[in-house]
Amino acid sequence: MANTNELLAVVGQQLQMTEQQGAALRMMFEGLGSIRAEIIEHKEDVQMMLQEVRDSVTLTDAECYQVQQAVKLKTAELTKHRFKESDLKFNEMVGKYRRLIWSKLKQRFEVAKYSHVRRIDFADAIEFIQFFQPEDYI
Structure with missing residues (x-):
């Protein structure tokens, strides 16, 4: 029975670590999603600014x-x-x-x-x- 308790304790610890790793991965995934959204927004801003520059350049x-x-x-x-x-x-x-x-x-x-x-x-x-x-x- 002692082995079973020890085994359950180890499995419980592994389960707890797996849950913590899953939570950390979820936070990273959500963070990447928000970073992606910011990058897309900045890309659109840069494209608009580039077009403004192109539109204002005079004849060569x-x-x-x-x-x-x-x-x-x-x-x-x-x-x-x-x-x-x-x-x-x-x-x-x-x-x-x-x-x-x-x-x-x-x-x-x-x-x-x-x-x-x-x-x-x-x-x-x-x-x-x-x-x-x-x-x-x-």
Whole structure:
């Protein structure tokens, strides 16, 4: 009977230790769940901040050059459709169209300088220039 009591005592101790280990594992599991939820929340915050940064970045030098070239091509096209290159007013009109496009481009994208156009608006800026018609602003 002494062996049985000793055996029951050992089994009781093992059971108690197993229960304590189970409780510790449950606490760890619940803690990991809350950590996971916090990580997901922080990840969403970081993604929103990253998008804000991306949305605020302005044109690169290469993109500025492309915008300049688009304006140059468009002003030449507009002037050639309305004047002959031999006309005395040809160069004057190129300048007027160029100033008008720059002015309306900055107004359209609400910037003080065309180089401050946001990168995400680059394609829209190029399209604006390509389809620009002075008559739309007179």
